[in-house]
Amino acid sequence: MTALDESRNETEGNPPKVAVVTGAGSGIGKAVALAMLKAGYRVALVGRREQVLAEVAARSAAPDRALVVPADVTDADAVGEMFERVRSRWGRVDVLFNNAGISAPPVEWHALSATQWREVVDVNLNGMFFCLQQAFRTMKDQRPMGGRIINNGSIAAHAPRPNAIAYTATKHAVSGMTKAVSLDGRAYDIACGQIDIGNAATDMADQFARGILQANGQLASEPLMDVNLVADAVLHMAGLPLEANILFQTLLATKMPYIGRG
Template identity: 50%
Template sequence: MSADTKVAIVTGASSGIGKASAVALAKAGWAVVLFARRADALKATRAQCPKPEQILLVIGDITREEDIKRLFESTLQRFGRLDVLFNNAGSFNKAAPLDEIPLVSFQSVIDTNLTGTFLCTKEAMRIFKSQKPQGGRIINNGSIAAYMPRLHTAAYAAAKGGVLGLTRATALDGRAFNITCTQVDIGNALTEMAAANQGGGGALQADGSVKPEGTFDVKHVADTIVHIAGLPLDVTVLTFTILATQMPFVGRG
């Protein structure tokens, strides 16, 4: 690996936005650490990358602190530094009225989307502060649900709203150490999750109706991640919204 090669960690790299972004980063010349629970799916992601020797697979659970520590330790052992963390891993529970959501379901969504992001951010910041040259970039997969939730998605909206607060706090705490943070808010990129949300004739609307919504190719999200990852550290993109033009968001509800 060239001394100029930059290193990125992508969580949730086994499918969807994480997989597309990891492959796009690898094609742009990055060394990429792929993290998820499914070994076979991670191997499939690696198979799409042009230089397998610059790809590291780490199997683990985003909600387990010991797995996250192992992820970052493995990254340093293999590549010696870290330049970008893409906090992408997430989950979405079945839509239900707020008063019908089981506590275990609510906590699972919070643990995966928010606590997992915190655990990775914590480890990344430790590395960014200690390495030379100092600094690094964190990109969080947010959601337009952080601003405008869908009906019956209280857990997911709460988690992504928390990620937005964490993004801002990370940018502030990291400023003195050349650490920057971005939240990318995505609406209806065509992934397995989006396809499931569109099942049964469309997506649930604020008035209770079900309507089909526009989607867009996930490659445009991946291209966005590559662009933000490649910016110099004296440039911060605090939030970035990318969504399907025909998706209700502005004024929805």
């Protein structure tokens, strides 16, 4: 959407769509937030670090359409307050990119501490659930009713890496939530889908290029893909009419180990 298109939409009573992007301060979330702002969305940038979010908003194509909302997604009350700020500012939510996530140290699973396990579950599962819940409530009650939720899964939702049980378990759980919300959202014109990403070039993926443990016990460098390809894919999912839904999309570097993790 160009600035002219946006101006025309505003004049015709069709303001830009409103998107909430969690984990918007870095990596995939940052790339998606910037792409959505460039495409004409109003975007709430959500994350724990306010200054980092403000820097993303400042470098965007339209800082006037960016709302910086620092929040901890593991805190249900904070998530509720975050969505209330978005509704107060723009009146509705059309898209949630449910993206915030972390991983645990790559240790043998039986050596993982209870604290490390809970931290991953709290962000990747509980945090996603709290954001899903608030987005669903908002989309169900707003007029016109409906919206789209896009969960960031992972290829770990299908095949694990060595020493990654917490990340793998939570990403499998995200797939279950995606299916449940997709089913329960039908009555309210809420479409829910998931993008499973493999080896997007972000700071978090630098270790893949340097060399990472493979299923055969060897260390190997893995190819990466441009993170902006992920942003393009999310934009495509977000831009579909609500009568259609990409339930699951897998986007990965073509030559990376995935099928059989080899």
